[in-house]
Amino acid sequence: MTSDPGPHSGHGHGHFSGPTPVGPIAARVVVGLLVAIAIAVLAGAAFLWPSRAHIEIPLPFQTAGGGAVTTEAGTIIAQDLAPCGSPSAGRAFTGDPAPPPGNAYECRRSIVTIESGPNQGTRTLLEIVPGPGQPDLRVGEKVRLVRQTDSSGATIYSFNDYSRALPLGLIVAAFAVAIVAVARWRGLRALLGLGIAFGVLVVFTLPALLDGKPAMPVALVSGAAILYAVLYLAHGVNLRTSSALLGTLASMVVAAVLSVVAIRMTHLTGLSEQQNADVQAYIQHVSITGLLLAGFIIGSLGVLNDVTITQASAAFELAAIDETATRRTVFASAMRVGRDHIASTVYTLVLAYAGGALPLLLLFSVAGGSIGDVLTGDAVAIEIVRASVGGIALALSVPLTTAIAALLARPPAYRSAAVPGPRRSGRHAR
Template sequence: MAAKVVVGLLVAIAVAVIAGAIALWPSEQSVDIPLPFQTTGGGAVTTEAGTVTSQSIGSCGSPDAGRPFSGNPTPPVNDSYECQRSIVDITTGDDAGKRTVLEIAPGPGQPDLRTGEGIRLVKQTDPAGAVQYSFNDYSRGLPLSIIVAVFAVVICVVARWRGFRALVGLVIAFAVLVVFMLPALLDGAPAIPVALVAGAIILYAVLYLAHGVNLRTSSALLGTLTSMGLAAALSYVAIRMTHLTGLSEEQNTEVQTYITHVSITGLLLAGFIIGSLGVLNDVTITQASAAFELASVDKTASRREIFGAAMRVGRDHIASTVYTLVLAYAGGALPLLLLFSVAGRSFQDVLTGDAVAIEIVRSSVGGVALALSVPLTTAIAVLLARPITSSRTPSSPRQAKPTRSRGSGRHSA
């Protein structure tokens, strides 16, 4: 009966999620490119690859600065100032095979280019129609590919087929965020339903792919879905109570300025919900596995005994995961905390400010949902791992069972 109830609930939730995805599916609307991401002509920024072939400190002001050319750049007209001069071979696009020179004045935040480095160049067109190149960023395609490949190989070697399925689930999770969640939020859909639908799709895919379609995974999934709903409710209440705006973060300010129909509070809510999925998934699958393993090891253990043993495991997991949750957010906010430490502001003002308060609320909401997910998931898993009809009841006490021994005459209860 417990299995039928859990499976029935998961099927009903899946149907509701599909209906929600259909209702919230983003329309094919066109959104203007925000000003900071436009070229001088108002279009999307395009980049080309380049390789630094020469770098020196010298006089700047060459007429060829940023222009594609062949051969050597034209010397500057005068020696008014010095800067870093980098000659770059353009390797992609219409000007592939040509060169350009980048003149970068030294200062904080300016790139320090070196010969042989790969970079990305922003390609724009000035009012006269001439092509102009400028430094955009370092080229990280190859090193990032190597790092991701090492990560995937290690996961697959250690976890084998299950690790590969987990990677497939990770790809699906990113696809859900890019194809559904972000466009839906951009379309002006309410943040909480969008985040709940996206989170549910991710959980169904990730859990069943990585851990298989079975009652153990189903108990963890139901516990995670319930905890995610609780995290959404807690996030909404916490943001309303603390009046968080999110405008302390530069990205949120740009969103409010250039994409005015998107709610910053909604983005915060969606971020809280999606951010809680990883840690909730970790805890719930551990609790479900612990309950099922305990039930299989001791066939005579009652549901109460299995629940108590699994909860002892869960309490240790909660303690360690809360540290992980808080320290992860603190690590991401280190630059901000460093600036506050030299700003001369009181400790209370720093903690109650919007930027730090967001991380405090995020950690607290995640911690509450995490703590409550442990007994909830454990109870569901125990009911599935030890059906009512097979558990030991007070009217049938555990009997002593003789252990076979070779002439020792010993017995164990």
């Protein structure tokens, strides 16, 4: 962090800004470009900002009365295998449930204490017929109960899902502790950026898509806002980070264009996925292909960010180690690092998508169809196109970001003006 008393001692970029002085023209161009893009992102967000229009709750998510589903907390305190049909099933009661009338078929009965809502402190009875897809409830487990009213106005309860708040909280806390313990303040800033990214998706992206706004501009604005937040928070406001940001933004646009071309060429519908089919059936003003496109764009950001920040750092560090190296030398050396990174990251990208499609591939494997039909079917083709588009954008991001970083790490005429003697070698490596 010490400064050199030579003619370039006043560059003042410190540890985060890069090891070498940067020409004022290059700095102005970078700052000007990023400021212009930021203004465009803000204008786009203002133009695409979702309205306050009311959207009806889709039928599968409605209660019997047409409202939103309300859930309450519960704990299973007793369980047995007995005849179904108890009048207490789904009702709030105290004491023991009423016996079923007559001889009914057997089911797994669970007595659940209701721990929230208007009937807190009472019990209810869940009757579940054992079979594939039915929950295997056990005594002591925490569950979520759907609370709704029937046609007579009585409150009834039914099983909704397992309660995962505590275990999920512990897992997320362990993740945060591990990140902060290893990366310290930078890790904490990265977690803050992750929170901002989630906020952008919840506050802007999803409401704008629900409002019927075009998916590609929404995804690009959302992605750019996320990148500005996560990169500058995690890596500091400096030219090294700025070069990575420029490379990532350009690569994101490439990914968007490739996604549009690939979706149109392959005629992907997305209707092979149940969630997309539900969206088309119940939220008809939302484009399914638009959702696919937005998913492709936003899904590529993480891996692009990883590669571009690594390439920018490599170029700046290589320029610091050898202050006599030209831009061409810095670029060539950083590209050797980038090729290794591409090879390893492509494996990660493809295997991540393949892992997500394993249940689908398993079903196809027992269906007796040909491997060609499986691979070209809509469901698997989506994952193939997603991985391919991400891989192309990833490959193009490496030379693009490396070139930007090499330009910034080695300003014009730096070799002749900034290296009067060998004593300066490595002075700014830290």
